[in-house]
Structures are given as structure tokens and as C-alpha cells.
Amino acid sequence: MPLVAGVVVLLSSLFLGIPMVVSAEQQTPFQPSSPRQSNHHSHNHNLSIPSIGLGLWNSKGDDAAHAVTYAFDAGYKHLDSAAAYGNEEYVGRSLSPSSKHSHSPPPPRHKYWVTSKLWNDAHRPSLVAAALDKTLSDLSIAYLDLYLMHWPVAFLPDQAPGRTVVDQDTTILDTWRAMEDLVRANKTRYVGVSNFSPRQLDQVLKHCDICPYAHEFETHPYLQQQDFVDWHADNNITVIAYSPLANMNPTYKDKYPKLDPLLEDDFWKGLASKKNCTVAQAVLAWGIQRGTVVIPKSVHEERIIENLGSLNVTFSKDEMREIQTQDKRSRFNNPSKGWGVELFEGLDDGSNRFLATKYDLR
Ligand SMILES: NC(=O)c1ccc[n+]([C@@H]2O[C@H](COP(=O)([O-])OP(=O)(O)OC[C@H]3O[C@@H](n4cnc5c(N)ncnc54)[C@H](OP(=O)(O)O)[C@@H]3O)[C@@H](O)[C@H]2O)c1
Ligand SMILES: *[C@@H]1O[C@H](CO)[C@@H](O)[C@H](O)[C@H]1NC(C)=O
Ligand SMILES: *[C@@H]1O[C@H](CO)[C@@H](O)[C@H](O)[C@H]1NC(C)=O
Ligand SMILES: *[C@@H]1O[C@H](CO)[C@@H](O)[C@H](O)[C@H]1NC(C)=O
Ligand SMILES: *[C@@H]1O[C@H](CO)[C@@H](O)[C@H](O)[C@H]1NC(C)=O
Ligand SMILES: *[C@@H]1O[C@H](CO)[C@@H](O)[C@H](O)[C@H]1NC(C)=O
Numbered sequence: 001m002p003l004v005a006g007v008v009v010l011l012s013s014l015f016l017g018i019p020m021v022v023s024a025e026q027q028t029p030f031q032p033s034s035p036r037q038s039n040h041h042s043h044n045h046n047l048s049i050p051s052i053g054l055g056l057w058n059s060k061g062d063d064a065a066h067a068v069t070y071a072f073d074a075g076y077k078h079l080d081s082a083a084a085y086g087n088e089e090y091v092g093r094s095l096s097p098s099s100k101h102s103h104s105p106p107p108p109r110h111k112y113w114v115t116s117k118l119w120n121d122a123h124r125p126s127l128v129a130a131a132l133d134k135t136l137s138d139l140s141i142a143y144l145d146l147y148l149m150h151w152p153v154a155f156l157p158d159q160a161p162g163r164t165v166v167d168q169d170t171t172i173l174d175t176w177r178a179m180e181d182l183v184r185a186n187k188t189r190y191v192g193v194s195n196f197s198p199r200q201l202d203q204v205l206k207h208c209d210i211c212p213y214a215h216e217f218e219t220h221p222y223l224q225q226q227d228f229v230d231w232h233a234d235n236n237i238t239v240i241a242y243s244p245l246a247n248m249n250p251t252y253k254d255k256y257p258k259l260d261p262l263l264e265d266d267f268w269k270g271l272a273s274k275k276n277c278t279v280a281q282a283v284l285a286w287g288i289q290r291g292t293v294v295i296p297k298s299v300h301e302e303r304i305i306e307n308l309g310s311l312n313v314t315f316s317k318d319e320m321r322e323i324q325t326q327d328k329r330s331r332f333n334n335p336s337k338g339w340g341v342e343l344f345e346g347l348d349d350g351s352n353r354f355l356a357t358k359y360d361l362r
Contacts, residue, residue, distance in 0.1 A: 045110040045189065047145065049214065049238055051288045052308060053078030053113065055297030057085050058251070063299040068094035070301040072106055074308050080216075080240070080295040081139065082117035082150060083131060088138035096140035114139065115146040115216075115240070117194060118179070123154035123170045128178035132187055144188040148216055149175055152193070152200045153341050164339055172200060173207055180210040192216065194242075197345040198228070205235075216240035219292060221262060221283060222247065222328040225348055226290075233291055241292040243333060244284055249297070252332035259330060267326050277313050284310035286323055 054071040056064055056079065064087040068079060072094070081091055093099050095106050095114075106112075116139070122131035132147060154170040179191045190213035193204060204212060215232055219225050219241045232239045243249055246262040262268060263279045272282040280296070284307055287294040296307045315323070331349035336342060344350025 045145075047077070047110065047113055049113055049146070049240075049293055050076075050078040051293050052076070052284065052311065053080050053115070053240075053293065053295040054304065055080050055242070055295040056087060056091060057082070057297060058249070059085070059087060059297060059299050061087065061090050064090040065093045066301075067299045067304060068106075069104060070304045072112070073104060074301075074305045076304070076308060077107070077111060078113040078115075078293075078295070080115050080242075081135075082119070082148075083122075083135050083138075084117065084119045084150060088116070088135055092138050092140035099140070109141060113145040114141060115148060115214075116144055117148045117150035118175070120151050120153050120155040120164075121157045121159070123149075123167065123175040124157065125170075125174050125178035127157060128175065129182060129185070129187075132182055136187065143186060146190045146192055146214060147179060147182060147188040148192045148194045148214070149179065151195045151335075152197070152343075153339060166339065166341060172203060176204050176208060180208070183210050190214070192237075194240075195343065197343070197347060197350065198231075199345055212237055214238040214240050214293075216242055216295075218243050218331060218333050219287075220244050220246040221265075221268070221286065221323065221326055222259065222330045223332075223348060224324065224327040226324065226327075228347060229290065229292060239292040241287050241294050244287050244292075244294040244296050245280060246283075247332055249332070255332045256328075256330050259328060265326075271319070271323075275313055275315075277309065278306055280307055281310040281313055285313035286315060286320070289315055289320065 054067060054076050056067070059067050068091055071079070079091065081088055097105050116135045118128060118131050122128060132144070136142065136144070149172070152172050154167040154175065156165040156167045159165055182188050183191055191210060192212040192214035193201060194216040196204075196215060196217070201212070201215065215237050217239070219229060219239070220243055223246070229239050243252070247253065247256070247259060248262055262283060268279050268282060272279040275282055277285070280303070284294045284296060288310060294310070298304050298307065329348040331344065334343055334350070336351065342351040345352050
């Protein structure tokens with residue numbers, strides 16, 4: 001028994017990147033120093049995050065606006081946006097009740113959830129509020145439900161297009177403090193992070209006054225990260241699973257060319273046929289059943305409707321266990337080299353994880 005407990009502490013210490021010092025703090029390593037402050041806001045609004053949302057990366061121009069309208073018509077109540085997607089003005093055309101572009105009016109604002117993200121070039125505290133103001137103005141809404149720090153990396157502002165220079169003088173905590181002020185200003189109900197390593201998240205949790213509501217990161221059947229997902233649940237941080245359909249995003253197609261597109265994977269095709277649903281529905285249903293929020297992107301009305309049908313699919317415990325054996329530990333989205341920074345430290349297929357991925361050998 002003591003041996004088992006010791007191993008668990010050791011493993012979780014390694015995994016979470018926490019020094020292995022026996023102390024009171026170690027028992028609750030990620031407990032914030034002050035009690036989690038609930039967010040006060042003036043909005044007549046009590047929606048918690050819906051378990052499925054519409055992703056908006058790579059949805060261009062009018063396609064993005066139409067996708068939002070299809071999603072509302074189908075019954076979606078959650079959009080995953082970002083300044084960096086370059087389409088918030090188009091998304092806003094479908095959120096503005098008075099828009100002449102949109103065919104059907106949007107639901108009342110308090111009935112749907114909007115997440116957006118602060119881009120890396122606006123991490124300086126003096127730039128954070130203006131970045132959110134721009135997003136709100138583009139989206140034609142008065143407040144966000146959730147504002148995420150898109151990456152744990154600050155870029156110098158005002159660089160030539162396409163040029164990225166890391167800003168060594170702005171820390172994650174500097175930016176986080178400025179994001180907390182946005183909650184105080186009632187411009188967003190919650191704040192959170194995206195693409196953080198355990199060590200980076202620990203840093204925020206140790207010092208936050210208003211603590212992260214959610215962490216959005218890549219996770220799907222080919223990169224399950226079950227221990228990391230479980231850790232968030234234990235700490236009341238919602239996991240938003242991005243790229244929930246794994247390598248279906250065409251920008252990922254060259255990363256592990258030997259890996260089947262997830263929707264053509266024989267295991268998943270078999271499971272979907274057993275459950276009498278489509279492969280996308282099976283994959284998304286697994287994401288929801290394991291407690292993550294899934295945000296599949298599509299610009300096609302029939303797929304947007306299909307993906308919502310994942311809410312009707314449930315798996316047995318045995319099926320959930322079988323799915324766990326299908327992990328490939330393969331990460332598709334990692335700009336670490338291009339940016340010259342370490343990312344995903346300690347996580348599967350991130351830096352300092354000496355576990356070769358199944359498809360990365362040779
Ligand atoms: N925080 C971050 O750093 C970050 C990073 C990546 C993604 N995200 C968020 O997560 C969202 C989802 O991730 P993602 O866009 O990378 O990938 P995804 O949602 O896993 O997959 C999207 C791809 O799958 C296709 N697709 C969707 N539903 C389908 C279906 N039922 N059948 C067949 N194909 C289907 C889409 O095509 P069509 O559009 O042509 O239908 C698109 O090419 C993003 O849009 C973004 O909002 C966040
Ligand atoms: C935010 O909303 C709260 C609750 O309604 C209110 O007390 C506070 O004055 C508002 N703050 C700002 C800056 O508007
Ligand atoms: C949340 O809002 C709905 C609709 O306004 C209301 O019916 C419900 O009682 C509210 N719940 C809480 C916990 O305030
Ligand atoms: C998570 O929430 C539960 C129930 O509200 C609470 O008992 C627990 O202390 C919370 N844990 C953390 C780490 O905040
Ligand atoms: C399978 O799903 C289809 C379409 O959703 C439905 O028409 C059919 O009745 C289902 N069959 C079974 C055996 O549940
Ligand atoms: C779930 O299944 C029911 C019964 O077949 C159907 O009426 C409903 O539209 C489905 N829900 C979704 C979101 O597809």
C-alpha cells in the first residue's frame with residue numbers, strides 16, 4: 001500500500017512537473033493560493049458551457065457566417081471563435097440581431113455561449129483590453145462567456161505580417177492579471193487558457209485571483225491524454241477538446257502520413273456501425289462521455305447537424321475501455337519549431353516526453 005501510494009505520487013509529480021518535495025502543498029499541488037473567486041457579472045445569464053460547440057478555425061468569410069446560422073438552426077448553443085481565425089467579423093454577421101446579412105435572427109444572447117481567444121501579439125497588459133474590445137465589436141456582442149489565452153507564448157506586437165518574434169519581457173502571469181480585469185469589467189464571464197503545459201497551468205493556478213474556468217487543448221482518440229484530462233476534472237477546470245476529429249483538419253494531413261484519417265479508421269468504423277451512428281458521431285460522443293467539451297468545425301449544414309447527433313450516442317464501460325487501447329499519442333498541432341519555443345512540456349508528443357509516438361519511429 002505505501003509502495004503503491006509512493007508510485008502514484010512519483011508518477012503524478014513527474015507528470016505534473018512539480019518538484020518531489022514532501023510538503024502539505026504537495027497533496028493539493030494545483031490548489032490556488034486563494035479560494036476560487038466566482039465571477040460577478042451584470043449579465044442576466046447563468047449558462048454553463050454546453051458540451052458541444054461549433055469550431056470556427058479555417059471557416060472563411062461567408063462560410064463562417066453561414067455555419068453559425070446552420071448551427072443555431074440545428075440547436076447549437078456554443079461557438080468557439082478566436083481573433084486569430086480572421087473571421088470574427090463574419091461570425092458577427094450572424095450574431096447581430098439587426099444584420100442584413102443573416103437570414104434568420106440569432107437566439108437571445110443569454111441563450112448561447114461564445115468563447116474567443118487573445119492572440120499572442122496582444123499579451124502585453126496594456127494591449128489586452130483593446131484586443132477583447134476589437135473581438136466584441138467584430139462579433140457584434142456585448143460580452144463573451146469565455147476568453148482564453150490562445151497560447152502560453154507572447155509575441156512582440158507590430159511585427160511585419162507573418163513575422164513572429166517572442167517577447168521575453170511579458171510573462172504568462174502579466175497577461176493573466178490583465179485578463180482577470182476583463183472579468184471585473186464585465187466584458188467576459190470567465191477566463192481560461194489554451195495549449196498550456198502542466199507547469200504553465202500550475203503557475204497560473206498558484207497565483208490567480210480569478211482562476212481558469214477552462215483549458216482548451218488538442219485531445220481526441222489519437223491523442224487521448226486521459227491522465228491530463230482526469231487531472232482537470234479533479235481540479236474543476238473544464239477541458240475543451242480541440243480538433244476532436246483528430247487528423248480530419250486538412251492542415252494536419254502531412255504530420256503523420258501513415259495514420260489513417262480518423263473517420264476511415266477500421267476500429268471506429270466498426271464501433272460506429274455497432275452503435276448505428278456515423279463515425280464522427282461516435283468519436284464526438286466518446287469525447288462528451290469522457291467529460292470533455294467537443295468543438296467540431298464544419299462549414300457544411302448536413303455535417304453540422306450530424307455532429308450534434310453525437311448527443312444521442314452512449315457507450316458501455318467496456319466500450320470506453322476498448323477505446324482507450326486505440327490511443328496513438330500523436331499530436332497534430334505543434335508550432336513549437338516555427339516559433340522557437342518549447343510547448344506541451346511533459347505531455348504526450350510534446351517537449352521532454354521521451355515517449356516516441358507510434359507513428360513517429362524511424
Ligand atoms: N485553441 C487552439 O489553439 C485551437 C487549435 C485548433 C482548433 N481549435 C478549435 O477547435 C475547432 C475544431 O478543431 P479543428 O477545426 O482543428 O478540427 P475538427 O473539428 O476536428 O475537424 C474539422 C474537419 O473535419 C471536417 N468534418 C467536420 N465534421 C465532419 C463530419 N461529420 N464528417 C466528415 N468530415 C467532417 C471538416 O470539414 P468541413 O468544414 O469541410 O465540413 C474539417 O475539415 C477549431 O475549429 C477551433 O475552433 C482551437
Ligand atoms: C459588473 O457587474 C456587477 C454586478 O452587476 C456590478 O456590481 C459592477 O458594478 C459591474 N462593473 C462594471 C465595471 O461595470
Ligand atoms: C438560470 O436561468 C434560467 C432562465 O432564466 C432560470 O430558469 C433558472 O432558474 C436559472 N438558474 C439559476 C441557478 O439561477
Ligand atoms: C471542486 O469542486 C468540488 C465541488 O464543488 C469541491 O468540493 C472541490 O473542493 C473543488 N476542488 C478544487 C480543487 O477546487
Ligand atoms: C439506425 O439509425 C437509422 C438512422 O438514424 C434509423 O432509421 C434506424 O431505425 C436505426 N436502426 C436501429 C436498429 O436502431
Ligand atoms: C436524437 O434522437 C432522437 C430520436 O431518434 C431524434 O429525434 C433527435 O433529433 C436526435 N437528436 C439529435 C441532436 O440528433
